[in-house]
Amino acid sequence: xxxxxxxxxxxxxxxxxxxxxxxxxxxxxxxxxxxxxxxxxxxxxxxxxxxxxxxxxxxxxxxxxxxxxxxxxxxxxxxxxxxxxxxxxxxxxxxxxxxxxxxxxxxxxxxxxxxxxxxxxxxxxxxxxxxxxxxxxxxxxxxxxxxxxxxxxxxxxxxxxxxxxxxxxxxxxxxxxxxxxxxxxxxxxxxxxxxxxxxxxxxxxxxxxxxxxxxxxxxxxxxxxxxxxxxxxxxxxxxxxxxxxxxxxxxxxxxxxxxxxxxxxxxxxxxxxxxxxxxxxxxxxxxxxxxxxxxxxxxxxxxxxxxxxxxxxxxxxxxxxxxxxxxxxxxxxxxxxxxxxxxxxxx
Amino acid sequence: xxxxxxxxxxxxxxxxxxxxxxxxxxxxxxxxxxxxxxxxxxxxxxxxxxxxxxxxxxxxxxxxxxxxxxxxxxxxxxxxxxxxxxxxxxxxxxxxxxxxxxxxxxxxxxxxxxxxxxxxxxxxxxxxxxx
Numbered sequence: 181x182x183x184x185x186x187x188x189x190x191x192x193x194x195x196x197x198x199x200x201x202x203x204x205x206x207x208x209x210x211x212x213x214x215x216x217x218x219x220x221x222x223x224x225x226x227x228x229x230x231x232x233x234x235x236x237x238x239x240x241x242x243x244x245x246x247x248x249x250x251x252x253x254x255x256x257x258x259x260x261x262x263x264x265x266x267x268x269x270x271x272x273x274x275x276x277x278x279x280x281x282x283x284x285x286x287x288x289x290x291x292x293x294x295x296x297x298x299x300x301x302x303x304x305x306x307x308x309x310x311x312x313x314x315x316x317x318x319x320x321x322x323x324x325x326x327x328x329x330x331x332x333x334x335x336x337x338x339x340x341x342x343x344x345x346x347x348x349x350x351x352x353x354x355x356x357x358x359x360x361x362x363x364x365x366x367x368x369x370x371x372x373x374x375x376x377x378x379x380x381x382x383x384x385x386x387x388x389x390x391x392x393x394x395x396x397x398x399x400x401x402x403x404x405x406x407x408x409x410x411x412x413x414x415x416x417x418x419x420x421x422x423x424x425x426x427x428x429x430x431x432x433x434x435x436x437x438x439x440x441x442x443x444x445x446x447x448x449x450x451x452x453x454x455x456x457x458x459x460x461x462x463x464x465x466x467x468x469x470x471x472x473x474x475x476x477x478x479x480x481x482x483x484x485x486x487x488x489x490x491x492x493x494x495x496x497x498x499x500x501x502x503x504x505x506x507x508x509x510x511x512x513x514x515x516x517x518x519x520x521x522x523x524x525x526x527x
Numbered sequence: 528x529x530x531x532x533x534x535x536x537x538x539x540x541x542x543x544x545x546x547x548x549x550x551x552x553x554x555x556x557x558x559x560x561x562x563x564x565x566x567x568x569x570x571x572x573x574x575x576x577x578x579x580x581x582x583x584x585x586x587x588x589x590x591x592x593x594x595x596x597x598x599x600x601x602x603x604x605x606x607x608x609x610x611x612x613x614x615x616x617x618x619x620x621x622x623x624x625x626x627x628x629x630x631x632x633x634x635x636x637x638x639x640x641x642x643x644x645x646x647x648x649x650x651x652x653x654x655x656x657x658x
Contacts, residue, residue, distance in 0.1 A: 359617065370606055372613035375634045381616055443652075503563050510570055513641035514649040520634055521653075 189214070195288055196228070196245060203281040203293075206235035223248060223419065227296060244277065247291035256419035257342075259290040264339045265421045266294065268395065273329045277414050299406030299413040306407055307440035307449035314410045320451025321459030322412040323405070327433070328465030330415075331426040333395035346393035346423035354428075354479065355380055355387070361486045365493060373489075375516035379482050379523060386475055386527040391466070393423045400429050401438040402448030430460070430468060431476020436518050437484055437511075446470070478522050485515045538572040573644045580640045581605060587633045588612060 193214050200209035213229035226245040232238050247259060257265065259282070266279040277294040284290045306312055313319050335346050347353035358380060366372050398420040406413040432438075434446045434453055442449035447456035453470040461467045492509035494500045532540075542565045550561040581601045588608035589597055595611060597604035615621065621630040642650040 366610070366613075372606075372610040374609060374613045374616055374630075375638055377613045377616040378621075378630065378634055381619065381622060385622065503560070503567060507563060507567060507570075510645035513638055513645045516634075516638045517642060517649065517653055520631070520638060524631075 192247075192288060195285075196283075196291070196293075199283045199285065200230060200232070200281065200293065203283075204232050204235050204237040206232045206238065208233040217244070223417075228293070242296040243280065243293050244296045245291050245293050248289050257421070259292055260284055261342050262418050262421075263292040264342075265395075265418045266292075268333060268337060268340060269330055269415075269418065269421075272333050275326050275412055275414050276418075277416070297406050297408070297414040299408035301403060301406050301416065303402040303438065303440040303449065306402060307442045307445075312407060312410070313450060316445070316451045317455045319407065319410065319412060320445075320447040320455035321462070323433070323447060323450065324456040324459030324461075324465065325463035326412060326415060327397070327400060327429055328460045328463035330397060331394040331429070331465055335393055335395075335423050337395075340395075343422050349390050350393065350423075350425040350428070351383070351387045351390060351479070354483070355383055358482055358486050361490065365486075365489050368497065369489075369493065373485070373512075373516075375520060376482060376485055379478055379516075379519040382523040382526070383475065383478055383482065388427075388472075388475060391425050391427065394426050395421065396424045396426065396429050397421055398424070398429065398432070400433050401435075402440060402450060403438065426466060427468065427473065427476045428479065430457075430473045431478075431480040432483075434470075434473050435477050435480035435484070437481065437515060474522055475527055478519055481515045481519045481522070485512050485519075488512050488515070535572055535575055538568045538575070542568040542572070570645060573647070577640065577644050584637060584640065587636065591629060591633055 193211055197209045197211055200211075201207070210231045210233070211228050212231060213227060215227045217225040217227050224247050226247070228241075228243045228245055230241045230243055232241065246262070263279050263282045266276055269276050270278055277297045280293045280295060282290070282292045300306060300312055310316075335343075358376075362373060362376060397415065397418065399417055400415060404417045405415045433448055433456070436443060439445060439449040445451055446453035453473065457465075457468055457470065488508045488511050491505045495502050495505035495508075545561050545565040545568070550558050550565070553561055581604075585597050585601065585604045585608060588605075588611075589595055592608065592611055592615070595608060597608060616630070621627050639650060639653075642653075
């Protein structure tokens with residue numbers, strides 16, 4: 181680490197200590213461990229071991245501080261918004277890291293602090309290692325149940341006003357949005373994507389009637405939840421949450437691109453779609469067949485294709501030169517193949 | 528005459544060196560970056576080797592589009608033909624019948640060529656799945 185970065189870290193740490201002391205009504209707060217966790221390209225997570233001196237929370241705590249990474253993009257929610265979403269999800273009984281304190285003191289980037297949850301998120305490990313997931317059907321049912329509790333949250337919600345009004349027809353709005361995104365990308369890249377256009381045309385012909393909107397995670401997939409001792413510990417990364425058709429989250433979860441080492445297990449490489457959907461329905465989610473999710477899997481691959489192209493464009497345009505972003509463009513042909521294979525016949 | 532070994536061989540040996548001599552001794556996050564670099568070199572090498580597929584794709588585009596005369600140089604022909612095709616798909620001109628079947632065949636061929644460069648492992652998976 182450069183000395184400038186180390187200095188910035190020391191400042192951030194001192195600011196967090198002062199904030200936590202105030203937030204806990206304590207005499208002081210001492211951060212004994214401050215360790216960046218590998219995380220998203222957009223957010224930065226720091227593991228904290230904290231001792232609170234005095235007040236109702238006196239004692240040692242294991243927390244996580246979440247803030248914007250230097251390369252943050254504008255598309256996702258701000259930290260105060262994500263904090264509000266986490267609180268709503270937590271109150272609805274969704275397994276999430278419990279949100280504790282939000283800091284918007286304007287002395288630096290906003291951050292919030294949540295309880296640290298133990299567990300493994302890495303998809304390639306969870307999909308391969310049966311010691312981490314001894315009972316895959318049970319985990320798939322838990323994942324389904326957890327999502328059903330989130331989908332029980334319906335608009336409007338006063339603390340989530342920033343999410344705006346739900347679209348009257350979520351599918352049509354999404355298709356129109358992806359077409360606009362592809363047009364914008366095509367204009368700067370001099371490219372076009374006939375296989376993605378094929379997928380969009382298929383979705384346009386086969387769009388189901390909309391369901392009443394509910395709160396969606398919009399990135400609920402293997403890699404974004406923690407598994408501890410074989411059980412679902414917490415769903416992470418709420419920065420894309422919004423109102424929409426509940427089946428969108430199901431299609432995203434089942435999409436082949438998130439199955440890692442177990443492409444035969446539709447529920448994120450953890451279990452079968454049938455197990456996941458059984459857990460979903462048992463916890464109050466709408467009864468949904470695997471076949472019904474095919475349409476939403478196509479939508480999921482289209483959405484991931486558009487996001488992958490946007491990430492690659494950040495590299496190509498020079499906004500953020502990065503090998504990882506550059507390689508993201510090379511995921512798209514695999515997504516195109518999956519779209520073509522899911523859309524051989526009309527629904 | 529160019530100096531040999533040139534692009535293809537250099538990409539190949541650079542990748543092999545990263546994988547066998549550099550990556551194994553690196554700590555985890557750096558090792559991941561080295562493996563990404565090796566993957567990028569492999570994609571670049573396959574991209575060079577795939578230059579020959581353009582004429583067939585242009586011919587398929589011309590046959591699907593009917594009234595379209597491809598410009599002389601390959602990159603412009605691919606760009607222009609692909610953009611026109613994408614536009615016509617969006618207009619719904621390939622939604623039904625034989626046009627739709629012919630388009631799907633073209634898209635499968637094109638996507639397989641793209642995968643052969645970007646991720647041949649996914650291509651192999653797909654072929655195992657086919658009857």
